[in-house]
Amino acid sequence: MRIAGWGRYPQMDARVLAPRSVDALRALVASAPHLIARGNGRAYGDSAINRDATIRMRHFDHMIAFDPATGQLVAEAGVLLGDIIAAFLPRGWFPMVSPGTKFVTLGGAIAADVHGKNHHKDGSFRSCVDWVEIMGPDGEISRCSWDDDPVLFDHTLGGMGLTGIILRAAIRLRPVETAWIRQTTRAAPNLRAAMAAFEAAQDATYSVAWIDCLGTGARLGRSLVMLGEHACRADLPPDRAGTPFAVKPKRKRTIPFDFPSVTLNTYTLRAFNALYYWKGARKTGPRLVDWDSYFYPLDAILGWNRIYGRKGFAQFQCVLPLDRAEAGLEALLAEIARAGSGSFLAVLKRFGKQESAFSFPMEGYTLALDFPVNPGTLALLERLDRITLDHGGRFYLAKDSRMSAATLRASDGRVDDFHSLRDTRGLTARFRSAQAERLEL
Numbered sequence: 001m002r003i004a005g006w007g008r009y010p011q012m013d014a015r016v017l018a019p020r021s022v023d024a025l026r027a028l029v030a031s032a033p034h035l036i037a038r039g040n041g042r043a044y045g046d047s048a049i050n051r052d053a054t055i056r057m058r059h060f061d062h063m064i065a066f067d068p069a070t071g072q073l074v075a076e077a078g079v080l081l082g083d084i085i086a087a088f089l090p091r092g093w094f095p096m097v098s099p100g101t102k103f104v105t106l107g108g109a110i111a112a113d114v115h116g117k118n119h120h121k122d123g124s125f126r127s128c129v130d131w132v133e134i135m136g137p138d139g140e141i142s143r144c145s146w147d148d149d150p151v152l153f154d155h156t157l158g159g160m161g162l163t164g165i166i167l168r169a170a171i172r173l174r175p176v177e178t179a180w181i182r183q184t185t186r187a188a189p190n191l192r193a194a195m196a197a198f199e200a201a202q203d204a205t206y207s208v209a210w211i212d213c214l215g216t217g218a219r220l221g222r223s224l225v226m227l228g229e230h231a232c233r234a235d236l237p238p239d240r241a242g243t244p245f246a247v248k249p250k251r252k253r254t255i256p257f258d259f260p261s262v263t264l265n266t267y268t269l270r271a272f273n274a275l276y277y278w279k280g281a282r283k284t285g286p287r288l289v290d291w292d293s294y295f296y297p298l299d300a301i302l303g304w305n306r307i308y309g310r311k312g313f314a315q316f317q318c319v320l321p322l323d324r325a326e327a328g329l330e331a332l333l334a335e336i337a338r339a340g341s342g343s344f345l346a347v348l349k350r351f352g353k354q355e356s357a358f359s360f361p362m363e364g365y366t367l368a369l370d371f372p373v374n375p376g377t378l379a380l381l382e383r384l385d386r387i388t389l390d391h392g393g394r395f396y397l398a399k400d401s402r403m404s405a406a407t408l409r410a411s412d413g414r415v416d417d418f419h420s421l422r423d424t425r426g427l428t429a430r431f432r433s434a435q436a437e438r439l440e441l
Contacts, residue, residue, distance in 0.1 A: 191221025
């Protein structure tokens with residue numbers, strides 16, 4: 001069948017298999033020349049596609065055990081983050097770390113070592129993972145953690161599924177008193193003001209900014225910085241305090257067709273960005289928002305990836321080291337504004353310190369933008385790659401769909417060590433994705 005990642009680019013013909021048991025999975029591992037696991041298809045590019053054998057893991061969707069004393073949940077890799085929230089938020093528990101969608105599987109969150117709006121304070125997903133069980137190239141299942149085979153554990157967290165098939169894991173949830181977030185919005189007229197707002201909010205649990213990537217001059221990088229804290233029961237008005245986890249379900253909107261390619265152009269994007277900033281700037285200060293609206297605003301629009309047209313879109317996400325972030329971000333935003341091919345989903349976040357074998361985050365600032373796929377934007381993305389390299393940055397593999405192997409190696413000195421581990425353990429020949437082939441991993 002023809003499949004793609006969430007960006008719908010590239011699209012490939014692939015043999016997709018969906019085993020329902022460990023024995024069936026083991027038989028596939030033994031028989032396929034090479035394969036890759038796939039969760040819910042929310043990686044943006046080709047990191048969960050193998051033309052010969054793409055193993056869909058959604059049938060492994062059981063939650064196995066929960067310890068209310070520690071918040072530890074044991075679950076299979078195909079469980080969605082949204083399933084975990086639906087089961088445990090009414091009981092006072094929420095994911096420790098969450099990306100921008102709840103439609104990612106547990107296995108996918110581990111493979112990408114996803115990050116959220118709280119990386120500056122709590123780190124990436126690895127910070128809440130106690131152990132992982134993995135099926136290796138011989139079909140055997142091993143458990144790894146920081147105590148048992150820490151090298152495999154460290155490389156699996158962020159290894160994009162290339163260290164084996166993740167079967168189940170133990171993660172820790174955080175206790176919460178309500179399903180509400182105390183959100184404070186701050187309007188920043190330019191990039192420097194936005195970065196100052198992030199630095200002043202290092203004690204905030206959550207922080208994220210929508211950034212106008214088409215602003216120029218004094219408005220370069222103008223942003224809406226949104227801080228968040230889990231609301232306590234005492235923060236709720238009387239009509240909500242009695243049922244602190246009750247949130248009115250939202251009506252889902254659906255994009256029923258692919259938008260014409262001319263819909264997203266310089267004029268529509270500039271108009272959207274100006275209106276969005278103006279509306280956001282009028283709502284500065286604190287207010288209560290429900291968990292779904294704060295963490296997953298795009299999940300309310302089913303099929304939002306169709307906005308970019310039938311050719312799909314490519315996301316660019318880099319992280320720049322703290323001491324070079326301002327100059328790098330200014331250069332990136334100036335280049336995007338010159339091209340006039342901005343993104344209305346541009347996001348800026350502050351990362352905290354992190355040392356890891358192959359995960360994306362490092363201390364600094366990360367910028368994420370979506371671009372409709374066409375020759376002009378693909379050429380722009382090449383220029384953004386070079387700017388990122390010039391400022392010591394690196395790239396997020398879970399969002400990548402078109403980077404070259406040379407660019408990856410120039411950005412990340414850990415690639416050779418990762419490749420060596422895969423070779424030493426006999427993983428290179430068996431676990432392979434289209435992305436791994438493109439990037440020579």
